[in-house]
Amino acid sequence: MSETNAIECRDVYYSANGHSIIKGLTGSFAKGKITAIVGPSGAGKTTLFRLCNGMRSIDSGQILIDQKPIDAFEPTALRKKVGVVLQQATMLSGTVHENVALPLTLTGKALPQANAEQSLKEVGLEKELLTRKSKDLSGGQKQKLSIARTLLNQPEVLLLDEITSSLDRVSQHDIEQLIQMINRTYGTTIIWITHNLEQARQIGQDVWVMMDGQLIEAGPSELLDQPKDERVLQFVKGEMS
Numbered sequence: 001m002s003e004t005n006a007i008e009c010r011d012v013y014y015s016a017n018g019h020s021i022i023k024g025l026t027g028s029f030a031k032g033k034i035t036a037i038v039g040p041s042g043a044g045k046t047t048l049f050r051l052c053n054g055m056r057s058i059d060s061g062q063i064l065i066d067q068k069p070i071d072a073f074e075p076t077a078l079r080k081k082v083g084v085v086l087q088q089a090t091m092l093s094g095t096v097h098e099n100v101a102l103p104l105t106l107t108g109k110a111l112p113q114a115n116a117e118q119s120l121k122e123v124g125l126e127k128e129l130l131t132r133k134s135k136d137l138s139g140g141q142k143q144k145l146s147i148a149r150t151l152l153n154q155p156e157v158l159l160l161d162e163i164t165s166s167l168d169r170v171s172q173h174d175i176e177q178l179i180q181m182i183n184r185t186y187g188t189t190i191i192w193i194t195h196n197l198e199q200a201r202q203i204g205q206d207v208w209v210m211m212d213g214q215l216i217e218a219g220p221s222e223l224l225d226q227p228k229d230e231r232v233l234q235f236v237k238g239e240m241s
């Protein structure tokens with residue numbers, strides 16, 4: 001049986017300010033899997049995320065979400081279905097409760113105390129933190145809070161952009177386990193941009209290697225040990241040295 005794709009890109013082009021960034025990118029992300037995206041700085045990884053959750057629109061080609069063209073989705077529905085967590089957790093100046101409730105308060109609803117406690121519990125944060133100011137949390141706690149906030153929308157796909165790169169090893173490991181738990185429990189498709197090849201190998205079931213706005217090589221993450229493409233081989237060697 002062939003795999004279903006959560007996201008499929010077909011010959012996607014995108015440019016900004018006269019600068020060509022995504023240049024005929026074709027590839028797919030399997031539903032329910034964890035795919036790591038690696039590649040040199042400037043390869044277009046973050047831009048691809050912006051295209052996949054509708055923050056930017058492609059110039060040509062197609063992006064299919066659940067086999068449906070991305071422009072067939074209403075923007076708010078798309079952002080719920082395809083959630084994003086960034087390297088630096090964006091926080092309101094208020095309490096942890098106010099921050100975790102944000103997706104609901106934006107639509108004029110409140111998040112009851114019991115649900116807020118449950119949200120925090122799910123990501124391994126103590127309920128006592130709810131009354132704390134978010135700015136007083138550690139980097140790892142902030143990242144867990146932004147994951148909890150994104151989970152409120154029950155996304156089918158989670159786009160993670162370098163979410164552990166400013167954390168210490170213990171917090172990094174904690175977040176990796178949390179993401180694997182979310183993937184197993186809810187079947188959420190995870191697409192994780194990382195500069196850490198070891199993380200890509202360990203957490204990624206699949207891997208994408210992007211360079212210069214294109215997908216150069218994709219497959220099971222073991223491909224990083226024996227890439228077929230010479231450019232990928234050079235990249236992996238450079239990152240390991």
Ligand SMILES: Nc1ncnc2c1ncn2[C@@H]1O[C@H](COP(=O)(O)OP(=O)(O)OP(=O)(O)O)[C@@H](O)[C@H]1O
Pocket residue numbers: 016017019021039040041042043044045046047048
């Ligand atoms: N709005 C813009 N206008 C012009 N150029 C842009 C714009 N946004 C991104 N770029 C350029 O597009 C290229 C790809 O950027 P992008 O952030 O997607 O790469 P990346 O692979 O995520 O890099 P990194 O690993 O450093 O985060 C870069 O050269 C960047 O400078």
